[in-house]
Amino acid sequence: MATPILRWCCPGRRWVFAGIGSVSRHGRGVPTGSTSSGKRGQSSVAQQPLITAQKPRKGEREWAAVVGLEIHAQIASNSKLFSGSQVDFAAPPNSLVSFFDASLPGTLPVLNRRCVEAAVMTGLALDCHINRRSLFDRKHYFYADLPAGYQITQQRLPIAVNGSLVYSVCVGKRQSQMVTKTAGVKQIQLEQDSGKSLHDSLRSQTLVDLNRAGVGLLEVVLEPDMSCGEEAAAAIRELQLILQALGTSQANMAEGQLRVDANISVHNPGEPLGVRTEVKNLNSARFLAKAIDYEIQRQINELENGGKILNETRSFDYKLGCTVPMRDKEGKQDYRFMPEPNLPPLLLYDSGSLPTGTDPQQVINIDQLREQLPELPRVTREKLVQQYGMLPEHSFALLNEVGLLEFFQNVIKETRAEPKKVTSWVLNTFLGFLKQQNLAVSESPVTPSALAELLDLLDRKAISSSAAKQVFQELWRSKGKTPAQIVAEKKLELMQDAEVLEQLCRSTLEAHPQVVTDVKKGNPRAINKLIGLVRRATLGRADPTVIKEVLERQLSS
Amino acid sequence: MGTRAVCLGLRALAGGCRGFTSKADPQGSRRVTAELIEHLERLALVDFGSQEAVARLERAIAFADRLRAVDTDRVEPKESVLEDRCLYLRSDNVVEGNCAEELQNSHRGVKEYFVAPAGNISWPKLDEKEPFSHR
Numbered sequence: 019m020a021t022p023i024l025r026w027c028c029p030g031r032r033w034v035f036a037g038i039g040s041v042s043r044h045g046r047g048v049p050t051g052s053t054s055s056g057k058r059g060q061s062s063v064a065q066q067p068l069i070t071a072q073k074p075r076k077g078e079r080e081w082a083a084v085v086g087l088e089i090h091a092q093i094a095s096n097s098k099l100f101s102g103s104q105v106d107f108a109a110p111p112n113s114l115v116s117f118f119d120a121s122l123p124g125t126l127p128v129l130n131r132r133c134v135e136a137a138v139m140t141g142l143a144l145d146c147h148i149n150r151r152s153l154f155d156r157k158h159y160f161y162a163d164l165p166a167g168y169q170i171t172q173q174r175l176p177i178a179v180n181g182s183l184v185y186s187v188c189v190g191k192r193q194s195q196m197v198t199k200t201a202g203v204k205q206i207q208l209e210q211d212s213g214k215s216l217h218d219s220l221r222s223q224t225l226v227d228l229n230r231a232g233v234g235l236l237e238v239v240l241e242p243d244m245s246c247g248e249e250a251a252a253a254i255r256e257l258q259l260i261l262q263a264l265g266t267s268q269a270n271m272a273e274g275q276l277r278v279d280a281n282i283s284v285h286n287p288g289e290p291l292g293v294r295t296e297v298k299n300l301n302s303a304r305f306l307a308k309a310i311d312y313e314i315q316r317q318i319n320e321l322e323n324g325g326k327i328l329n330e331t332r333s334f335d336y337k338l339g340c341t342v343p344m345r346d347k348e349g350k351q352d353y354r355f356m357p358e359p360n361l362p363p364l365l366l367y368d369s370g371s372l373p374t375g376t377d378p379q380q381v382i383n384i385d386q387l388r389e390q391l392p393e394l395p396r397v398t399r400e401k402l403v404q405q406y407g408m409l410p411e412h413s414f415a416l417l418n419e420v421g422l423l424e425f426f427q428n429v430i431k432e433t434r435a436e437p438k439k440v441t442s443w444v445l446n447t448f449l450g451f452l453k454q455q456n457l458a459v460s461e462s463p464v465t466p467s468a469l470a471e472l473l474d475l476l477d478r479k480a481i482s483s484s485a486a487k488q489v490f491q492e493l494w495r496s497k498g499k500t501p502a503q504i505v506a507e508k509k510l511e512l513m514q515d516a517e518v519l520e521q522l523c524r525s526t527l528e529a530h531p532q533v534v535t536d537v538k539k540g541n542p543r544a545i546n547k548l549i550g551l552v553r554r555a556t557l558g559r560a561d562p563t564v565i566k567e568v569l570e571r572q573l574s575s
Numbered sequence: 576m577g578t579r580a581v582c583l584g585l586r587a588l589a590g591g592c593r594g595f596t597s598k599a600d601p602q603g604s605r606r607v608t609a610e611l612i613e614h615l616e617r618l619a620l621v622d623f624g625s626q627e628a629v630a631r632l633e634r635a636i637a638f639a640d641r642l643r644a645v646d647t648d649r650v651e652p653k654e655s656v657l658e659d660r661c662l663y664l665r666s667d668n669v670v671e672g673n674c675a676e677e678l679q680n681s682h683r684g685v686k687e688y689f690v691a692p693a694g695n696i697s698w699p700k701l702d703e704k705e706p707f708s709h710r
Contacts, residue, residue: 097665102671128663364662
């Protein structure tokens with residue numbers, strides 16, 4: 019293979035990329051880009067990032083990390099997966115619980131059509147094969163928030179399999195280049211959520227709220243194709259955007275609508291995969307990458323000190339910033355999977371196989387759902403790049419903030435300014451102000467129309483760009499005023515009378531003969547002094563580039 | 576869960592437990608080891624309690640074993656007896672959810688929560704259990 023190329027992956031860490039050719043992957047599923055199949059796409063950098071420990075010693079082995087993810091996304095539906103109770107995050111405890119949810123005898127599950135559609139749409143968006151026939155199973159374990167003693171899931175034959183999630187990570191010295199990567203989607207399955215339990219150690223009891231019990235979940239299993247926290251975080255982010263674009267889940271991690279478990283192992287390149295640990299409780303977008311990187315480093319440290327990695331479940335402690343073993347579960351869990359006897363197989367159809375004479379409400383047509391799929395984030399970004407000539411990083415930034423894309427498009431609609439100018443103003447100035455005051459786009463005091471008007475003034479050269487920034491600041495502070503009003507109030511208009519400018523320039527030149535001599539001698543900085551003088555004379559109402567033009571013309575004559 | 580479900584569960588465990596025969600052996604020793612009993616008791620929170628109960632279990636397995644007499648070559652296994660039924664799809668409407676009101680007669684209610692014992696279901700340690708002789 020080619021000689022190894024060293025590249026930095028995650029800044030601030032001793033993470034190292036090297037071109038090492040194919041890495042042997044025993045029994046862990048699909049390898050990363052070292053074998054290229056058309057579907058997977060090829061990352062433009064070498065395949066496997068390697069990690070060195072914090073203080074590299076002589077003769078040290080290199081490490082490669084393998085990260086797989088299991089994501090649970092709450093389906094955005096009105097009612098639960100198998101019952102007609104409402105789905106609501108913030109309701110009083112136990113106010114959304116039906117007899118079935120409480121697992122009372124004599125109740126039976128009835129499948130929610132919307133949840134099936136959500137699963138199919140998500141499968142289609144992730145390029146999965148949709149199983150025309152899928153099955154439900156029971157997964158047994160005892161816990162206070164699982165009243166039935168089992169969870170209905172799809173273990174043997176899930177609704178969708180074999181897809182891929184395409185995402186991008188920032189590389190390069192200034193994090194400015196975007197590289198495309200792919201993580202395989204092993205499967206997507208429908209399953210029930212459990213209730214919530216609060217531990218009251220004072221009175222030695224557990225308080226159970228079953229509002230969440232029975233809510234539909236999409237479990238998305240990603241193949242272990244990621245190799246560091248940053249890649250995992252980027253993949254999760256893209257999945258979030260896809261789910262939100264589809265409307266199948268709001269995927270808000272803070273509200274528990276998106277929960278992530280990571281399976282992490284390390285090994286030396288060329289050798290078999292290491293023992294993996296499962297890290298649970300990764301419920302914050304901010305700490306996801308940190309937690310995974312911590313665990314990778316912990317495993318490396320452990321192995322380099324001659325220790326062993328236990329196949330255990332760990333939890334991420336946000337306060338301590340480290341992973342800790344979870345309460346031991348008395349050996350390996352045996353879930354005693356069995357078919358759900360109360361649910362026949364789930365059958366899905368396409369346009370070619372629709373059964374005749376059946377109630378359309380009872381039939382789900384995959385082709386119809388495919389046609390109705392909303393535009394995916396990846397496509398939206400490509401269109402932005404094509405249409406407005408912006409850099410891919412900008413398209414990512416526009417989609418990364420709720421409402422920002424819409425804001426941008428509204429400004430574009432109303433202004434004559436160039437798209438590149440609009441992009442720059444929206445992503446730098448506008449977004450900068452939002453972030454500084456921790457506001458959402460919807461809370462912005464500046465409307466798209468106001469910004470559009472401001473950019474028109476700039477485009478017409480009615481004001482200078484520094485004046486424009488001043489106007490923007492004023493717009494932000496005082497609602498209700500239009501840019502034109504502010505310009506008039508603060509007298510920020512650019513001087514339109516060329517004759518006045520010519521006069522001012524001439525008088526400035528006359529008043530400062532030494533500087534003029536300096537310029538004529540060839541001192542390049544002298545002209546800036548003159549420009550500054552003229553600017554002051556015009557009270558900042560002249561465009562510096564125009565001043566320079568006039569001065570240069572006058573000096574050369 | 577009835578006998579049938581327990582037997583299905585046992586068959587799933589067949590691969591992993593010593594003392595339990597594989598499908599290849601048509602006779603079957605029908606011996607259920609102490610290890611397996613303990614494992615089952617822990618998983619299903621049942622108490623076999625006596626030798627008689629274990630014997631009953633073994634007889635139940637033997638009864639189910641008679642299925643082997645049926646020739647199932649080239650027959651696709653079914654998942655359930657409901658396979659040819661249509662899975663009914665419910666519209667996504669809210670129609671229920673108030674069961675808690677009717678159940679709040681539980682005398683140990685705390686505010687609006689259901690109350691359960693602390694932690695998970697506890698299981699007496701091995702030496703604390705009352706022993707009964709396993710074969």
